[in-house]
Amino acid sequence: ALKTHNGEFFVIANGLMNRRRDEADxxxxxxxxxxxxxxxSWGLLYxxxxxxxxxxxxxxxxxxxxxRGQIHLRLDPFLSPVQPVIED
Structure with missing residues (x-):
């Protein structure tokens, strides 16, 4: 979705894919x-x-x-490892 907040444009993408398919591409x-x-543009995608x-x-x-016009892959320091951080 493309949203406007305080005169700025934001692209918001969320979803839950069971398998990586066309949507991921x-x-x-x-x-x-x-x-x-x-x-x-700037942003994060988990x-x-x-x-x-x-x-x-x-x-x-x-x-x-x-x-700055580039996408870099990073490891997550906040929610990982999933067990025990967010799951039992």
Whole structure:
């Protein structure tokens, strides 16, 4: 969704995918389009998947950090490891 707050534009994306399919590829394309078209954009995208490669693996989150027209993958220091941080 594209939202406006205090004269600024925000793209808000959320979802829960059982398996990585077309929606995930479309989200990748959207993020890269935003970086190319609006290099001053910034944001975070948290991802967690049992199919995620190591690191971080299935018991942790990966964070895509968008800043200055680039996207970097980072390991999450706040919600990972999932057990015991957010799950028993």
């Amino acid at each position: 479309e989200l990748d394309e959207l993020l890269h389009h935003i970086c190319a078209r609006f290099p001053g 991802e967690r998947s049992p199919e995620m490669e190591t690191p971080p693996g299935q018991g942790a989150f990966r964070v895509r950090v968008m800043a």
